[in-house]
Amino acid sequence: MAGLLLLLVALAGAPAQAQVLDDSTKVIYGPKTTRLLHEADILRDSTEGAILDTSLTRWTQARFWYHDTTFQQDLGAVVTASRPLLYQPNIQLGARFGRNAFDKYARNAADIPYYDSRSPYSFFRVVQSGEGEQVFEISYSRSLKKNFSVGIAYERFASNKILAASGRAGLVEHSNLLLFGRYQTENERYHLLFNIGNARHKASEQGGIRPLAGDQPRDLFNYERQSVYLTKAQNTEDRDQLHLLQTYRLLGRGLTLYHVFDVHRQYNSYRDENIPYDGSALLFYPTTLVNTTNTxxxxxxxxxxxxxxxLGRTDRVEYRLYARHRGYGLTSQRASATSTVDKPDLDERVLKNSDNQLFVGGTAAFNYRKIYAVEVAGEYKFLDESWMRATVRTGPLSGEILLSSYSPTLTQQEFYGNHYQWPDTGLVRNERASGRFSNTTALHFTARLRQRLPGFSDHHFEASGSLVNLSNLVYYGTDGRPTQSTGVDNQLLILFARHQVRFGRIAFDNQATYTQGGDVAGIRIPKLVGFSRVYYQSYIFRKALFSQVGVETYFQSRYRAFNYSPSTQQFYQQDLFTIRNYAIADVFFVADIKSVSVFLKFAYINQGIYRDGYFTTPYYTGYPRRFQLGVKWNFFN
Incomplete structure (x- = not known):
């Protein structure tokens, strides 16, 4: 504890150099002079931006360390394959790759932040735990001229094995390098945003715990002493993207022309150098189609x-109309029957799929102060897919209807590998699959209430209710292969509530999502998912340090979670393993010292009180009790 106090005292003095001062030692540049812009702002013809978020509320919560903040089902360790735990509507039309297991950790080029600062701005953040969790990011941006700025950012996410681990064996490593910039003319008539990014992801796949004869799920919390199915399997994913947005005002803000250019490449490779057998019996994989020793x-x-x-914008009306052309290509290969680990040889037979697609769409909104608002939006792909959304808001109440019809992903339509191949009618070189599945249609009705309540400080209440009807859902069945619930309608009732309130220095933030109908073919959702945060905040050290100390709790009810297939990078349905309900409690201390934020966290402090552990995916256990440390430092010079 003495060492910790010395660290905090040192940090309290250091940030004074991180802000630009004038001769009277008055701070000129800081969080309030640095504006944050996104592509969505420019597409609303707005360049005001927002101030930097320096609050402590999200800093300790692990789901805000990455680029997707939704609750996720993963493989028990950070940076592993994951999927949204709760229902998410789909409005992505046309050709989609369908390899989304690592989307959570990859940047979306349309969501990149751009900085408008009168001085160079940089920051770094790092999170480290005793179990090998690591999050690191460093970013630097500066203005080269009054209306031109560039920046560069690098991030690395990593984790060590917690199952069948020998020492500090690495499990997953993700890195991302990003170059970004923005330019606008003096009269703000022309705007340009651009970013170039590449992401590299390497994950050792373990296949989950291999139980011994007679083992029950409660017997599988020995972590590093457990046995796993796969010992030399690895997934590799590379993503490269160039993204550019230009806007030009033709008639002020009432009529602006815009253009978006996007080039995207995603490469996935799965390799297993030691396909597991028990004697002559194949383990883990359903079969080997070509090579019996390595994949x-x-x-x-x-x-x-x-x-x-x-696009255009006035005080009360906004609109945007567009047309989009997409050209794409997909190439699939697998190792030949004679391929070895030392001499890999890809099959000469290559499966290719390419095409061109055209979309039109737009949005229109009318706002009357803060009293009333109407918005309609939609997109149509020629000639067979579409989505349309209409929203009405009056005061704190709003209602929404969303109707969509979309095709299956390219991976759901065809796959070419050593352990799986679909469709079964063996396609030849340059041939493609089509017409296997009909479109999935979804209809959503949602009502929301957002209200600031009187009586206490920071008193907010939010609630929503959704009715969802899904028809012809395409999903991965119990054999790991895609299937469709043809002629079957699935209905979901989704209720959400969140309450935030502060009594003096004590604050509460509680939220819960209830889903009815989440245990049917193709859908696996816990009935109840909740998160609670209770903390005490105050200044200490003569107001030199602002701190919060409290408890975060996550709760998830029992459900039959999806299993995971590393060779296809897909989560698929299983009916034999039920993940019991569990709660995870974390105790944290977080402090803000001028430009520095530090947190200390004791995660899963309740381990052993009710159970010795929990599962996130069948035969994948979550982290045991551990200590986490995080530091974030902003520089404004």
Whole structure:
């Protein structure tokens, strides 16, 4: 504890150099002079931006360390394959690769932050735990001229094995390098945003715990002493993207022309150098189609998009209309029967799929102060897919209807590997699968209430209710292969509530999502998912340090979670393993010292009180009790 106090005292003095001062030692540049812009702001013809978020509320919560903040089902360790735990509507039309297991950790080029600062701005953040969790990011941006700024960012996420671990064996490593910039003319008539990014992801796949004869799920919390199915399997994913947005005002803010150019490449490779057997019996995999000793499956998806449109904005009306062209190509390969670990040899037979697609869409909104608002939006792909959304808001109440019809992903339509291949009618070189599945249609009705309540400080209440009807859902069945619930309608009732309130220095933030109908073919959702945060905040050290100390609790009810297939990178349905309900409690201390934020966290402090552990995916256990440390430091010079 003495060492910790010395660290905090040192940090309290250091940030004074991280802000630009004038001769009277008055701070000129800081969080309030650095504006944050996104592509969505420019597409609303707004350049005001927002101030930096320096609050402590999200800093200790692990789901806000990455680029997807939704609750996720993963493989028990950070940076492992994951999928949204709660229902998420789909409005992505047309050709989609369908390899999304690592989306949580990859940046979305349309959501990149751009900085408008009168001085150079940089920051770094790092999170480390005793179990090998690591999050690191460093970013630097500066203005080269009054209306031109560039920046560079690098991030690395990593974790060590917690199952069958020998020492500090690495499990997953993700890195991302990003170059970004923005330019605008003096009269703000022309705007340009651009970013270039590449992401590299390497994950050792273990296949989950291999139980011994007679083992029950409660017997499988020995972590590093457990046995696993796969010992030399690895998934590799590379993503490269170039993204550019241009806008030009033709008639002030009432009529602006815009263009979006996007080039995207995603490469996935799965390799297992030691296919597991028990004697002559094949383990883990359903079969080996070509090579009985080692697997090497590869797929590469390339996409080029051009979007051209017009937009406009007044005090009460906003609109945007566009047309988009997409050209794409998918190539799949697998190792030949004679391929070995030392001499890999890809099958000469290559499965290719390429096409061009055209979309039109737009949005229109009318706002009357803060009293009343109407918005309609939609997109149509020629000639067979579409989505449409209409929203009405009056005061704190709003209602929404969303109707969508979309095709299955390219991976759901065809796959070419050593352990799986679909469709079964063996396609030849350059041939493609089509018409296997009909479109999935979804209808959503949602009502929301957002209200600031009187009586206490920071008193907010939010609630929503949704009715969802899904028809012809395409999903991965119990054999790991895609299937469709043809002629079957699935209904979901989703209720959400969140309450925030502060009594003096004590604050509460509680939220819960209830889902009815989440245990049917193709859908696996816990009935109740909740998160609670209770903390005490105050200044200490003569107001030199602002701190919060409290408890975070996550709760999830029992459900039959999806299993995971590493060779296809897909979560698929299983009916034999039920993940019991569990709660995870974390105790934290977080402090803000001028430009520095530090947190200390004792995670899963309740381990052993009710159970010795929990499962996140069948035969994948979550982290045991551990200590976490995080530091974030902003610089404004």
């Amino acid at each position: 090497l499956d590869r797929a590469e998806f390339r996409q080029v998009e051009n979007t051209l449109g017009v």
